[in-house]
Amino acid sequence: MKKIIPFIATILLMFSQVGFAASKAEIDAEIKAALAELYKTTPAAKELSARAQGILVFPSIVKAGLGIGGSYGEGALIIGGKKVQYYNNIAGSIGFQIGVEKRSEVYMFLKADALKEFRNASGWNAGGDASVAVAIWGAGGAANVESIKDPVVAFVFSPKGLMYNLTLEGSKINKIDK
Numbered sequence: 575m576k577k578i579i580p581f582i583a584t585i586l587l588m589f590s591q592v593g594f595a596a597s598k599a600e601i602d603a604e605i606k607a608a609l610a611e612l613y614k615t616t617p618a619a620k621e622l623s624a625r626a627q628g629i630l631v632f633p634s635i636v637k638a639g640l641g642i643g644g645s646y647g648e649g650a651l652i653i654g655g656k657k658v659q660y661y662n663n664i665a666g667s668i669g670f671q672i673g674v675e676k677r678s679e680v681y682m683f684l685k686a687d688a689l690k691e692f693r694n695a696s697g698w699n700a701g702g703d704a705s706v707a708v709a710i711w712g713a714g715g716a717a718n719v720e721s722i723k724d725p726v727v728a729f730v731f732s733p734k735g736l737m738y739n740l741t742l743e744g745s746k747i748n749k750i751d752k
Contacts, residue, residue, distance in 0.1 A: 604633035630681040639671035665745030688725035
């Protein structure tokens with residue numbers, strides 16, 4: 575099974591360069607819209623972003639699967655309000671799954687050392703290379719952001735489509751040229 579996930583990721587990478595790759599302008603516009611949606615639906619995220627050393631935004635990650643699946647999306651790292659590097663997010667999965675979905679992911683690096691580790695990595699696995707807390711807040715996005723001590727907080731939002739899965743998934747985030 576460990577050999578299948580890199581194989582799927584490789585296939586997705588090959589297809590992504592041909593069919594899924596977005597232009598820099600498209601990614602920039604999607605990032606702006608995704609952050610606006612996040613801040614509108616989760617006001618605590620806007621407050622937390624003011625503390626962030628860097629914000630990594632993947633405005634559109636498409637996931638599909640039927641037994642074997644994968645996902646792909648492109649985004650950018652924002653530091654001080656400026657996009658400093660573009661990235662892709664590739665995942666392969668195997669297990670009980672069927673469907674297609676589209677979602678957005680935002681990673682807020684709250685500690686300078688976590689951001690530095692991410693930027694220096696040749697490929698970053700959010701689950702394996704850092705302590706990433708997935709933000710799950712109630713209605714209105716209410717949270718005490720001062721109590722958050724995790725070095726990286728992730729937001730997954732705006733699911734569109736229908737996906738049912740019980741999978742083992744491995745994703746990798748890599749630098750890309752735009």
